[in-house]
Amino acid sequence: MAPVATPFFFYLFAAIMLVGGIMVITRKNPVHSALALIIALLAQASIYLMLYAPFVAGVQIILYAGGIMVLFLFVIMLVSIDRSIRERQFNSQRIAGLIAATALGGLFIAVYMKGTSVFPEHALSTIENDNTQQVATMLYGQSMFPFEIASLLLLVAIIGAVVMAKKRI
Amino acid sequence: MGAIIQYMESYLSSDQTPGAAGNMFWALVYIMLVFAGLSVAVIAMNWLERKILAHMQVRLGPMRVGPHGLLQPIADAIKLLLKEDIMPAEADGVVFWMAPFIVVLAAFTVFVVVPFGPTHAITDMNIGILFMLGVSSLSVLGIVMAGWASNSHYPLIGALRSSAQMVSYEVAMGLAVVSAILMTSLNAEGTGTLSMIGIVQAQQAQGEWFIFKFFPLGLIAFFIFAVAMVAETNRAPFDLAEAESELTAGFHTEYSGFRWSLFFLAEYSAMIAVSSIAVTLWLGGWLRPFPNLLNSSTWDLVFSLFPGITFLLFAAMCFYNAVRMPKHPLFRIQTIGLAGFGVVLGLIGLLLFVPAVSLRVQDIFWFAAKVAGFMYLYIWYRGTFPRYRFDQLMQMGWKVLLPMGLGVLILTASVALVQQKIWHP
Numbered sequence: 001m002a003p004v005a006t007p008f009f010f011y012l013f014a015a016i017m018l019v020g021g022i023m024v025i026t027r028k029n030p031v032h033s034a035l036a037l038i039i040a041l042l043a044q045a046s047i048y049l050m051l052y053a054p055f056v057a058g059v060q061i062i063l064y065a066g067g068i069m070v071l072f073l074f075v076i077m078l079v080s081i082d083r084s085i086r087e088r089q090f091n092s093q094r095i096a097g098l099i100a101a102t103a104l105g106g107l108f109i110a111v112y113m114k115g116t117s118v119f120p121e122h123a124l125s126t127i128e129n130d131n132t133q134q135v136a137t138m139l140y141g142q143s144m145f146p147f148e149i150a151s152l153l154l155l156v157a158i159i160g161a162v163v164m165a166k167k168r169i
Numbered sequence: 170m171g172a173i174i175q176y177m178e179s180y181l182s183s184d185q186t187p188g189a190a191g192n193m194f195w196a197l198v199y200i201m202l203v204f205a206g207l208s209v210a211v212i213a214m215n216w217l218e219r220k221i222l223a224h225m226q227v228r229l230g231p232m233r234v235g236p237h238g239l240l241q242p243i244a245d246a247i248k249l250l251l252k253e254d255i256m257p258a259e260a261d262g263v264v265f266w267m268a269p270f271i272v273v274l275a276a277f278t279v280f281v282v283v284p285f286g287p288t289h290a291i292t293d294m295n296i297g298i299l300f301m302l303g304v305s306s307l308s309v310l311g312i313v314m315a316g317w318a319s320n321s322h323y324p325l326i327g328a329l330r331s332s333a334q335m336v337s338y339e340v341a342m343g344l345a346v347v348s349a350i351l352m353t354s355l356n357a358e359g360t361g362t363l364s365m366i367g368i369v370q371a372q373q374a375q376g377e378w379f380i381f382k383f384f385p386l387g388l389i390a391f392f393i394f395a396v397a398m399v400a401e402t403n404r405a406p407f408d409l410a411e412a413e414s415e416l417t418a419g420f421h422t423e424y425s426g427f428r429w430s431l432f433f434l435a436e437y438s439a440m441i442a443v444s445s446i447a448v449t450l451w452l453g454g455w456l457r458p459f460p461n462l463l464n465s466s467t468w469d470l471v472f473s474l475f476p477g478i479t480f481l482l483f484a485a486m487c488f489y490n491a492v493r494m495p496k497h498p499l500f501r502i503q504t505i506g507l508a509g510f511g512v513v514l515g516l517i518g519l520l521l522f523v524p525a526v527s528l529r530v531q532d533i534f535w536f537a538a539k540v541a542g543f544m545y546l547y548i549w550y551r552g553t554f555p556r557y558r559f560d561q562l563m564q565m566g567w568k569v570l571l572p573m574g575l576g577v578l579i580l581t582a583s584v585a586l587v588q589q590k591i592w593h594p
Contacts, residue, residue, distance in 0.1 A: 031264065031317060038310065055363075058299035066306030067339070070332050073313045077325065132295060132363055 009050045017043040030076045038069050055132040186366070188281075188292020199291045203280050211437040215242045218548050225552035236507035237490065252426035257319060260423065264318035269424065269431035272311030276435040279304050279442045284365045286455045286532025297365035298346060301446055302339075305401075308439060309335045312403075312410070312420050315432070319423035327419025330559060331403055331410030337566040342397035344574030345390045348581040349450040352379050352387070355585055369454035376461045380451040383584050390577050391451040393570050395546075398443040400566065402436065404547055406554035407562060444543035445536070452539050455532035473527045476534040480518030487511030 020040030027033045041064045048057035139147050180192040187195035216231070216239065223230025231238025256265055282297040284290040294300050309332050316328020353371035354361030362368060372378055380391045400407040403419075411419030421432045448454060457472045491507040494500050521527050521534075557565065 029261075031261075035264070035314070054294065054296045055299070058296045058303050061303035062299065062306055066303060066309065067336065070309050070313060070336055073310070073317070074329065074332055077313070077317050077329065133360055 010047065013043045013046045013050065016040075017047070030079065031073065034069060034072050034076055037072075038065050041065050041069065053131055055135050184288055186288055186290045186293050188290070196291055199289075200281075203283075203291060204277070207277070207280065207438050207441065208434075210441060211434055212242045212246075214437050214440075214544055215245070215433075217544075218551075221545070221548045222552050225549075236494070236503040236510075239507075239510065246430065249426055249430040254426040254428060255423075257321065257423050259320045261318040261320065264314050265423075268311045268315035268318060269428045269435070270311075271314065272308050272435040273431050273438075275304055275308035275311065276438040276442060280438075280445075282365050283442070283445045284369060284449060284454055285536050287366060287370075289455070289533055290366060293364050293366045296363050298350065298363050298368065298446070298450070301365070301442070302343065302346065305439060305442060306335070306339060308435065311435075315424065316420035319420075321423055323416045323418075324420045324422045327410045327416045327422070330416075331420060334403070334407065334410065334562060334566075335401055337563060338397040338400040338570070341393055341566060341570035341574045342401060344571070344578050345394040345397065346446075346450065348386070348390045348574075348578045349379050349394075351578070351581050351585055352382050355589065359589060365449050365454075368449055369456065372453050373456055373460060378451060378453040378456075383581060386577055386581050386584065387451065389573065390581070391447070393574050393577065394447055394451070396565075396570060398447060399547070399550060400562070402440045402443055404436075404440065405551035406556050408556060409559055409562060440544065440547055441540060444540045444547075447543060448536060448539040455536045457531065457535050473524070473531050474522065476527060476530055477518045477521035479534070479538075480514050480521060484511045484515035484518055487514060 017040045020036045020038075020043060023036035024033045024040065027036060041060065045057040045060040045065070048054075048060060176192070177194050180187060180190050180195045183190045187199050219241070220230045220238065231241040234240045234244045256262065279301045281291045282294050282300055284293070312335075313328045313332050316324040316326075316331070319325070350361055350363060350368070352361075352375075353368055355375060356371065362371065375382070379387045381387060399405075403410045410416075411421070416422070421429055424432060453460075457475075459468075463472075487507055488511045491504050491511060494504040494507065521530060
């Protein structure tokens with residue numbers, strides 16, 4: 001099988017992701033923004049797939065593209081779109097945006113220049129076929145405690161949502 | 170030229186799926202075959218549904234176009250293609266245009282990993298079942314987009330209902346699937362698999378279909394999935410998204426012609442897709458009945474005759490009805506047509522008796538037969554169950570199926586652990 005972790009695929013998916021991300025913040029219609037976000041998320045899943053992490057890619061599609069984004073759209077659709085289209089967008093903060101973009105760009109350039117010393121070159125050690133098992137042993141072996149803490153946090157969020165939504169429990 | 174032929178032939182000696190063997194040509198051939206097979210299945214399903222539903226309601230169903238309405242689906246398809254394609258003036262053009270394609274794309278892409286046989290799949294992924302659930306969950310997006318972009322009230326309500334329904338039943342469905350995947354790990358190494366082919370092979374290795382595993386746990390998980398999959402495909406009795414007495418046609422009210430037919434195609438192929446998940450996970454996929462109990466060569470021979478016999482039965486049905494046709498001259502062409510169709514089916518049946526053919530086809534036959542059983546159930550549900558009210562639907566999903574799914578998952582895990590640690594240390 002030909003390797004898929006090639007620069008071509010990386011640049012392709014990264015470009016799709018960037019276009020999607022830019023469209024998220026520039027579209028006036030929130031539904032279009034949400035759809036652009038889905039494109040960006042799917043491109044991200046493709047990058048995971050490219051990096052031989054099919055399990056993460058599958059979970060990304062199920063949770064983000066198929067689950068969370070549907071709820072996003074669900075909420076957005078109930079909002080009156082006409083008004084939000086006519087309103088002036090307040091995300092055009094040019095000076096703050098310029099500063100943040102310069103800082104982030106500088107960081108990227110620094111990482112690109114000194115990357116090899118900060119992040120040692122590392123070949124992909126896990127083959128595709130046991131990615132799922134690797135994730136499982138990581139989550140339920142070494143990182144059991146943080147994983148359970150995270151799920152406890154989610155449980156708190158669920159209970160909080162139920163308490164807030166229900167008038168009488 | 171020689172190199173190309175050699176490339177084509179190189180796959181024939183391997184016992185892998187074309188995707189795993191990395192052979193582009195055969196992967197393309199398989200994709201074409203699956204696509205053609207699905208289209209034929211959708212056409213057949215369209216006719217069968219109208220016919221069976223009609224007979225359940227003591228009607229005749231389509232009778233005019235072709236003998237017993239056999240050409241009705243083709244006439245319908247031509248009608249849909251020739252119809253004017255209307256887009257509402259206030260609709261959101263791009264989203265309206267994209268929605269049917271996303272639904273169709275999601276419904277057809279999942280068939281990449283459906284295992285019709287140990288080698289008869291386009292490819293086998295390490296995350297097969299996850300891929301199927303993930304991609305089929307993308308079809309909700311298409312439905313929501315269609316409902317919203319139509320800029321009309323009924324489609325929007327239909328889309329909202331549909332997405333709420335699909336998101337809530339996906340949870341119960343996922344729990345049922347996980348409890349089946351857990352059963353694949355009951356082997357010497359103790360590692361399970363998510364690959365569709367691997368799941369069927371695990372059932373073969375353990376000597377029983379997962380529906381009978383840890384009775385009744387497997388059965389309950391299967392039941393949860395069987396209910397959730399009907400809700401997931403928006404079919405009766407959970408077809409609130411397109412309840413015609415309340416919402417005209419739900420999310421696709423404003424669609425007409427070709428675009429509407431894409432929704433239709435997607436709905437039926439999604440039904441086939443979820444049925445094949447159920448068949449793969451609980452009913453042993455391509456395995457014939459009793460592969461371990463009746464494993465002598467005599468039984469192999471007997472079971473290899475089934476595909477041919479089925480087609481001969483269809484042919485016999487055609488001949489029987491051709492004889493019963495009215496003897497009026499106006500019916501002559503119909504009678505000849507039906508007899509001709511019978512001859513074609515009979516010839517296919519005879520071809521399936523050739524050992525070389527039946528050996529390769531019987532996996533596909535058993536898989537298709539099991540899926541066809543589910544398709545009949547879909548029609549049967551539609552003919553017999555009254556539609557749920559929306560609050561009842563939500564109650565069913567969150568208060569009945571979800572706790573049941575959690576319970577089954579915990580019980581399956583405990584039983585599996587006990588079996589793994591105590592009985593076979």
